[in-house]
Amino acid sequence: MSKYFKYFEYAYLFFAALFLYEAARTWTEEPSKAYFFLFFVVVAVGMYFFKRRFRKKYEQRNQN
Numbered sequence: 011m012s013k014y015f016k017y018f019e020y021a022y023l024f025f026a027a028l029f030l031y032e033a034a035r036t037w038t039e040e041p042s043k044a045y046f047f048l049f050f051v052v053v054a055v056g057m058y059f060f061k062r063r064f065r066k067k068y069e070q071r072n073q074n
Contacts (some may be wrong), residue, residue, distance in 0.1 A: 015065045026054035031061055 033047035 015061065015068075019061050019065065022054045022058040022061065026058070029054060033066045 027048045029050040033044040036047065037044040059071065
């Protein structure tokens with residue numbers, strides 16, 4: 011089960027990369043829209059670390 015959680019963690023990084031690309035692409039045309047995408051980059055990276063920490067606690071609890 012934790013194998014699937016690990017894939018979902020990397021999905022957050024994938025979406026962060028997509029949002030970062032979109033922010034860079036729209037930076038010159040619409041800076042306010044680019045800031046919106048940068049906000050989602052920060053949220054996605056934060057979710058990656060949150061989910062990773064939660065998964066490791068879950069695995070450690072199941073080992074004991």
